[in-house]
Amino acid sequence: MADIELVGVQKDYGRGRKAVRAVHDLSYTIADGDFVSLLGPSGCGKSTTLNMIAGLEDITGGEILIDGRRVDDLDPDKRDLAFVFQDYALYPHMDVRDNIGFGLRMRKVDKAETERRVVDAARRLDIEHVLGNRPRNLSGGQRQRVALARAIARRPKVFLFDEPLSNLDALLRDQTRSELKLLHAELGATSVYVTHDQEEAMTLSDRIVVMSRGRLEQYGSPYDIYHRPATEFVASFVGKPRMNLLPATRVECGRYAVGGSSFTVDVPGVDAERIRLGLRPEECSVQPVGEGEHASGVVKVVEPLGNASDVTLDLGSCLFVVRIPGFTGLTVGDPVLLSAQGATLHCFDPDGGARLTAADAR
Amino acid sequence: MSATTADRPAAGGRRRSSRARRRLLGTIGHRVLVALLLVYLLAPFVWMTVYSLYPATALQTLTPDLDPRQIRLDAYLGMLSDPSFLVPMANSAIVGISTTIVCMVLGSACAYVIARYRFRGRQTLLLGMLTVQAVPVIVLAVPLFILLRAFGQYDTLLGLVITYTAFILPLVVWMLVGFFEELPPSLERAAIIDGCNRLQIMTRIAVPLAAPGLAATAILAFITSWSDFFLAKVLTISNATTLPVRTAAFQGLFAMDYTAAATAGVITAVPVLVLALVAQKWIIRGLVEGAVKG
Numbered sequence: 167m168a169d170i171e172l173v174g175v176q177k178d179y180g181r182g183r184k185a186v187r188a189v190h191d192l193s194y195t196i197a198d199g200d201f202v203s204l205l206g207p208s209g210c211g212k213s214t215t216l217n218m219i220a221g222l223e224d225i226t227g228g229e230i231l232i233d234g235r236r237v238d239d240l241d242p243d244k245r246d247l248a249f250v251f252q253d254y255a256l257y258p259h260m261d262v263r264d265n266i267g268f269g270l271r272m273r274k275v276d277k278a279e280t281e282r283r284v285v286d287a288a289r290r291l292d293i294e295h296v297l298g299n300r301p302r303n304l305s306g307g308q309r310q311r312v313a314l315a316r317a318i319a320r321r322p323k324v325f326l327f328d329e330p331l332s333n334l335d336a337l338l339r340d341q342t343r344s345e346l347k348l349l350h351a352e353l354g355a356t357s358v359y360v361t362h363d364q365e366e367a368m369t370l371s372d373r374i375v376v377m378s379r380g381r382l383e384q385y386g387s388p389y390d391i392y393h394r395p396a397t398e399f400v401a402s403f404v405g406k407p408r409m410n411l412l413p414a415t416r417v418e419c420g421r422y423a424v425g426g427s428s429f430t431v432d433v434p435g436v437d438a439e440r441i442r443l444g445l446r447p448e449e450c451s452v453q454p455v456g457e458g459e460h461a462s463g464v465v466k467v468v469e470p471l472g473n474a475s476d477v478t479l480d481l482g483s484c485l486f487v488v489r490i491p492g493f494t495g496l497t498v499g500d501p502v503l504l505s506a507q508g509a510t511l512h513c514f515d516p517d518g519g520a521r522l523t524a525a526d527a528r
Numbered sequence: 529m530s531a532t533t534a535d536r537p538a539a540g541g542r543r544r545s546s547r548a549r550r551r552l553l554g555t556i557g558h559r560v561l562v563a564l565l566l567v568y569l570l571a572p573f574v575w576m577t578v579y580s581l582y583p584a585t586a587l588q589t590l591t592p593d594l595d596p597r598q599i600r601l602d603a604y605l606g607m608l609s610d611p612s613f614l615v616p617m618a619n620s621a622i623v624g625i626s627t628t629i630v631c632m633v634l635g636s637a638c639a640y641v642i643a644r645y646r647f648r649g650r651q652t653l654l655l656g657m658l659t660v661q662a663v664p665v666i667v668l669a670v671p672l673f674i675l676l677r678a679f680g681q682y683d684t685l686l687g688l689v690i691t692y693t694a695f696i697l698p699l700v701v702w703m704l705v706g707f708f709e710e711l712p713p714s715l716e717r718a719a720i721i722d723g724c725n726r727l728q729i730m731t732r733i734a735v736p737l738a739a740p741g742l743a744a745t746a747i748l749a750f751i752t753s754w755s756d757f758f759l760a761k762v763l764t765i766s767n768a769t770t771l772p773v774r775t776a777a778f779q780g781l782f783a784m785d786y787t788a789a790a791t792a793g794v795i796t797a798v799p800v801l802v803l804a805l806v807a808q809k810w811i812i813r814g815l816v817e818g819a820v821k822g
């Protein structure tokens with residue numbers, strides 16, 4: 167078993183004046199046995215980071231340690247890790263058995279042991295009956311399982327996954343996701359999992375690395391990422407529906423007007439003229455305006471989802487989404503009263519987007 | 529309202545049927561053209577085969593007698609037991625096979641590197657390889673003759689192999705780069721993780737996957753060197769004479785043995801024909817099976 171340590175890791179593509187920095191100064195430690203997701207939008211450097219851990223890409227700066235041993239000069243096969251690729255990367259000219267056993271044969275594991283491990287891996291993933299098939303005769307889901315079996319059969323210290331589920335249809339993806347979680351619980355090997363799907367990252371991970379434009383935004387547990395996003399980027403990226411993130415200006419001490427509208431929120435402990443205020447849609451509520459009350463906005467869109475409905479409000483100068491349980495009697499055009507009572511307030515610096523922790527103190 | 533809805537399917541039907549008729553005409557025209565082309569291409573070969581099988585006396589009349597009972601295999605038997613024909617045939621086979629092997633071994637290594645590694649001058653190199661193909665052989669024939677003689681390789685099989693390799697290798701590399709580039713890089717990454725070194729990636733992953741393309745290229749290399757006439761004529765005189773040169777020699781100055789010439793022609797052409805058919809099968813297989821689509 168192994169922990170993975172990144173120390174100031176950098177990656178530039180190209181050389182000289184044409185060099186582009188794809189990854190900036192990453193430093194974090196993935197603990198032994200943890201399942202860690204690298205989460206971020208397309209092009210943020212997740213695959214690059216994973217490939218550097220695997221040794222498929224050289225690093226331009228910093229160091230990578232596995233189990234306390236520096237590995238960034240080692241060849242990938244000396245790092246004792248297995249990689250599951252997005253397109254599965256099964257060898258088309260070998261049958262499933264040979265695909266799973268290839269890495270073992272290359273490592274000169276003896277025949278009987280190879281066969282034993284191949285069958286064991288196939289049994290775990292329920293693909294014993296296709297061991298004699300060529301990959302092209304398998305369904306997408308089966309190919310994915312073969313790719314996983316190939317990784318498992320090697321019994322490596324570290325598993326690396328690069329968006330392994332993104333080529334599956336939605337139903338199969340959910341199913342495979344839970345199996346992956348079970349598998350990790352069974353094997354207990356350190357796993358690094360690249361995904362751009364926050365749901366995958368949240369459900370699978372012990373810890374999540376959120377990246378944006380080649381930089382680390384936050385490294386923390388799913389709980390932290392969701393409840394205490396370290397930057398405005400994390401706040402906007404994680405959570406569905408998206409967090410309402412609006413500029414807020416102080417109207418009186420500790421009281422801020424959201425997005426230039428008449429809707430105000432009490433934000434104790436913050437001392438700034440302007441902030442960015444984040445409110446999760448599911449933590450806010452709406453109700454029809456009563457007699458003599460002043461409406462905060464009107465309903466613009468209602469999207470029923472079954473167990474909940476997303477209601478988009480027009481606050482006059484900005485839009486605000488609220489998720490309410492079940493179906494709603496609200497219709498487009500209704501004037502409503504918006505309330506953020508009890509909602510966690512996420513305050514960010516308007517320049518730079520860092521979290522203003524003073525607001526969390528209350 | 530009801531009128532328009534009633535009208536529409538009828539109009540659509542009319543349009544469809546006229547389109548179908550046009551498509552049918554197109555198909556017929558296409559077939560006829562293909563048939564004509566086939567006759568144009570195959571007729572000389574068929575006639576040559578006929579000439580090699582029937583006695584000349586039966587053919588050189590106004591009404592050729594194509595009675596199957598007239599067929600004689602004497603010409604083939606005679607030719608295939610005549611050392612002055614067998615030696616050039618063996619020469620051609622040796623030169624063809626050696627050239628193919630050398631071209632494929634060197635070519636696949638070169639092509640793999642060009643396909644997989646980005647380096648300065650890569651595009652220029654690829655373009656250069658094509659440009660070389662544009663130089664007419666006749667320009668190089670005399671310099672090559674002088675060069676080979678200086679190195680003592682005039683009229684030797686080795687001289688021919690070296691010369692053919694020089695001409696065919698760039699084309700081989702150029703074709704193979706295309707085949708290797710189509711292999712998904714993630715397969716090779718998987719192989720690296722599985723513990724392959726660069727050579728093993730090539731021999732265990734890239735080459736087996738590009739096999740249809742490699743086979744087609746090898747066949748092309750063989751056909752080119754097997755059927756070359758001009759360079760063989762210039763660079764050999766007696767020892768290393770090849771089949772095409774020997775075949776051409778049946779064309780005497782005053783008299784001509786049509787049967788012998790036709791027989792030699794068929795013997796030269798048959799391997800090319802067979803290999804061309806095989807190559808076609810390989811290429812189609814590569815396309816249809818989608819060798820790399822895991």
Ligand SMILES: Nc1ncnc2c1ncn2[C@@H]1O[C@H](COP(=O)(O)OP(=O)(O)OP(=O)(O)O)[C@@H](O)[C@H]1O
Pocket residue numbers: 179180186188206207208209210211212213214215362
């Ligand atoms: N071989 C390369 N040469 C030059 N730039 C590259 C190369 N590979 C990646 N990049 C750049 O590095 C950045 C990060 O790429 P990377 O593949 O790591 O993104 P990613 O987070 O995995 O995105 P995705 O979700 O789309 O896979 C991108 O801007 C990309 O353009």
Ligand SMILES: [Mg+2]
Pocket residue numbers: 212213214328
């Ligand atoms: Mg990626």
